[in-house]
Amino acid sequence: xxxxxxxxxxxxxxxxxxxxxxxxxxxxxxxxxxxxxxxxxxxxxxxxxxxxxxxxxxxxxxxxxxxxxxxxxxxxxxxxxxxxxxxxxxxxxxxxxxxxxxxxxxxxxxxxxxxxxxxxxxxxxxxxxxxxxxxxxxxxxxxxxxxxxxxxxxxxxxxxxxxxxxxxxxxxxxxxxxxxxxxxxxxxxxxxxxxxxxxxxxxxxxxxxxxxxxxxxxxxxxxxxxxxxxxxxxxxxxxxxxxxxxxxxxxxxxxxxxxxxxxxxxxxxxxxxxxxxxxxxxxxxxxxxxxxxxxxxxxxxxxxxxxxxxxxxxxxxxxxxxxxxxxxxxxxxxxxxxxxxxxxxxxxxxxxxxxxxxxxxxxxxxxxxxxxxxxxxxxxxxxxxxxxxxxxxxxxxxxxxxxxxxxxxxxxxxxxxxxxxxxxxxxxxxxxxxxxxxxxxxxxxxxxxxxxxxxxxxxxxxxxxxxxxxxxxxxxxxxxxxxxxxxxxxxxxxxxxxxxxxxxxxxxxxxxxxxxxxxxxxxxxxxxxxxxxxxxxxxxxxxxxxxxxxxxxxxxxxxxxxxxxxxxxxxxxxxxxxxxxxxxxxxxxxxxxxxxxxxxxxxxxxxxxxxxxxxxxxxxxxxxxxxxxxxxxxx
Ligand SMILES: Nc1nc2c(ncn2[C@@H]2O[C@H](COP(=O)(O)OP(=O)(O)OP(=O)(O)O)[C@@H](O)[C@H]2O)c(=O)[nH]1
Numbered sequence: 272x273x274x275x276x277x278x279x280x281x282x283x284x285x286x287x288x289x290x291x292x293x294x295x296x297x298x299x300x301x302x303x304x305x306x307x308x309x310x311x312x313x314x315x316x317x318x319x320x321x322x323x324x325x326x327x328x329x330x331x332x333x334x335x336x337x338x339x340x341x342x343x344x345x346x347x348x349x350x351x352x353x354x355x356x357x358x359x360x361x362x363x364x365x366x367x368x369x370x371x372x373x374x375x376x377x378x379x380x381x382x383x384x385x386x387x388x389x390x391x392x393x394x395x396x397x398x399x400x401x402x403x404x405x406x407x408x409x410x411x412x413x414x415x416x417x418x419x420x421x422x423x424x425x426x427x428x429x430x431x432x433x434x435x436x437x438x439x440x441x442x443x444x445x446x447x448x449x450x451x452x453x454x455x456x457x458x459x460x461x462x463x464x465x466x467x468x469x470x471x472x473x474x475x476x477x478x479x480x481x482x483x484x485x486x487x488x489x490x491x492x493x494x495x496x497x498x499x500x501x502x503x504x505x506x507x508x509x510x511x512x513x514x515x516x517x518x519x520x521x522x523x524x525x526x527x528x529x530x531x532x533x534x535x536x537x538x539x540x541x542x543x544x545x546x547x548x549x550x551x552x553x554x555x556x557x558x559x560x561x562x563x564x565x566x567x568x569x570x571x572x573x574x575x576x577x578x579x580x581x582x583x584x585x586x587x588x589x590x591x592x593x594x595x596x597x598x599x600x601x602x603x604x605x606x607x608x609x610x611x612x613x614x615x616x617x618x619x620x621x622x623x624x625x626x627x628x629x630x631x632x633x634x635x636x637x638x639x640x641x642x643x644x645x646x647x648x649x650x651x652x653x654x655x656x657x658x659x660x661x662x663x664x665x666x667x668x669x670x671x672x673x674x675x676x677x678x679x680x681x682x683x684x685x686x687x688x689x690x691x692x693x694x695x696x697x698x699x700x701x702x703x704x705x706x707x708x709x710x711x712x713x714x715x716x717x718x719x720x721x722x723x724x725x726x727x728x729x730x731x732x733x734x735x736x737x738x739x740x741x742x743x744x745x746x747x748x749x750x751x752x753x754x755x756x757x758x759x760x761x762x763x764x765x766x767x768x769x770x771x772x773x774x775x776x777x778x779x780x781x782x783x784x785x786x787x788x789x790x791x792x793x794x795x796x797x798x799x800x801x802x803x804x805x806x807x808x809x810x811x812x813x814x815x816x817x818x819x820x821x822x823x824x825x826x827x828x829x830x831x832x833x834x835x836x837x838x839x840x841x842x843x844x845x846x847x848x849x850x851x852x853x854x855x856x857x858x859x860x861x862x863x864x865x866x867x868x869x870x871x872x873x874x875x876x877x878x879x880x881x882x883x884x885x886x887x888x889x890x891x892x893x894x895x896x897x898x899x900x901x902x903x904x905x906x
């Protein structure tokens with residue numbers, strides 16, 4: 272839901288979170304050079320789990336509801352979720368202990384290259400403890416704020432979470448945001464302090480922070496080293512002891528929540544489901560509460576972490592289901608599946624993800640339009656949070672306007688297009704959506720709405736048609752060392768942010784909450800924040816403007832008159848370049864003759880050029896736009 276906040280509007284649960292003064296990986300890192308094919312490590316993992324090696328169908332009835340735990344790992348970026356997941360998979364014998372087990376659940380090439388989790392993955396772990404066999408369903412979640420939509424949907428299938436905090440860095444902005452997602456969903460939270468092997472680790476200080484910020488007694492924290500495996504077994508035991516089994520009924524008719532879905536070109540949609548009631552098996556006819564379409568189930572199973580077919584899935588369990596659906600829209604995230612002729616009340620679904628950053632995407636060469644179209648279609652099948660509208664531009668030709676959850680999401684999408692579909696694209700500078708409240712009944716009738724959402728700057732309505740413009744705002748959390756507080760506050764004010772809260776989380780760390788206009792932070796806020804803490808804040812407008820002018824100068828064909836290229840911020844010109852005119856030799860036919868005749872000819876030429884300059888339109892070749900846009904995206 273969009274709720275109006277002051278003169279802006281805010282996104283229901285989306286928290287923009289940033290951290291200052293930390294050594295975490297940057298949001299706006301340049302893209303690594305695309306590589307073709309999978310890295311060696313990736314191939315090794317694939318070889319371990321080819322479908323030919325799948326085991327016999329597994330009998331899941333042996334796991335009664337009391338012996339099931341559904342949990343997730345949440346943390347700030349880089350605090351060690353994926354490493355902990357690897358250790359849990361090893362400890363439960365789900366994967367062999369080898370040195371190659373690095374981020375086993377991160378299957379996408381982009382995830383491995385950037386070392387980030389983008390897509391939440393599920394793994395069912397079988398674990399014997401005190402004479403009982405437990406089924407522990409682990410759902411790995413992305414740490415970056417752009418993917419917090421993935422976090423919240425993963426959490427809806429869980430009863431508890433492991434909240435991982437780095438023993439050196441302590442609580443960071445995203446630790447706070449993720450904790451509150453779990454808290455709102457009323458999940459049990461097990462705090463895990465990771466990386467205690469680091470030289471600068473200070474687990475006692477982090478314990479105190481956890482007590483202060485989340486009100487969790489410090490003796491509940493488990494101190495581990497996911498890298499070395501220290502104390503990881505205690506984490507598994509805490510999952511069993513502190514997280515309750517799911518509250519479900521196996522005798523009731525089937526009620527399954529779709530919490531993720533992927534598309535396989537041979538088998539169709541593979542839906543990840545959490546069963547709240549009933550049982551499902553091959554041959555069952557199921558109905559989607561959303562589309563009302565009937566499908567026959569071909570296969571059910573659990574992810575271990577590769578697909579492991581099962582005879583049946585029972586309430587309380589988490590697994591996958593294949594039912595001949597040809598498009599992920601037929602198994603939308605948040606949808607409820609039930610048995611044909613046994614209709615049930617649908618489970619509360621998810622709020623659909625709202626794209627917050629829009630950019631134009633065009634093929635570098637228009638003849639590639641259809642290939643790119645099909646690549647975008649395939650990729651969006653697996654990422655339903657991207658929106659696609661057809662668009663065209665005089666300069667760049669036919670293309671699309673795509674909506675993303677954030678800038679990193681946009682970069683990852685672009686990188687996946689390049690790596691998985693070999694597509695080369697031009698992306699325009701990202702913008703945020705605005706709303707315009709229309710001024711007259713006639714206009715409201717024309718647009719069939721009181722308020723229109725504008726995702727393309729070219730479609731901004733005239734001022735006379737509008738009573739008010741609204742912009743999206745986000746609640747941001749910044750955690751910074753005390754010494755930078757003043758500078759950070761000045762930066763926030765300069766970005767039109769309104770302070771909401773400020774607390775000291777320990778002697779030298781401050782947590783600030785601000786309401787930010789999204790447009791002010793979407794592109795370079797994180798960079799500015801980082802440069803503040805490293806002491807080299809600078810104004811980028813001049814250098815960016817100059818670089819664009821220089822590129823345009825090199826790309827524009829010369830004309831008979833001089834062309835001035837200027838970069839402006841508002842009405843202030845910040846950079847200028849000149850494309851020199853061709854000079855026709857008007858004196859060529861003037862053999863000898865006196866000097867006044869020559870002067871006259873030159874004067875006439877200068878006047879002609881002046882006139883030309885006034886009326887002269889220049890045609891900017893498509894290439895020039897592409898080159899300019901490329902410099903921007905290279906930044
Ligand atoms: N020294 C030390 N390093 C660790 C430990 N756990 C993880 N790391 C390192 O920390 C880095 C980040 O770990 P990941 O497991 O990828 O972090 P993550 O939280 O999954 O990251 P995202 O998926 O991007 O959110 C990697 O270089 C790990 O090797 C630990 O216990 N000790």
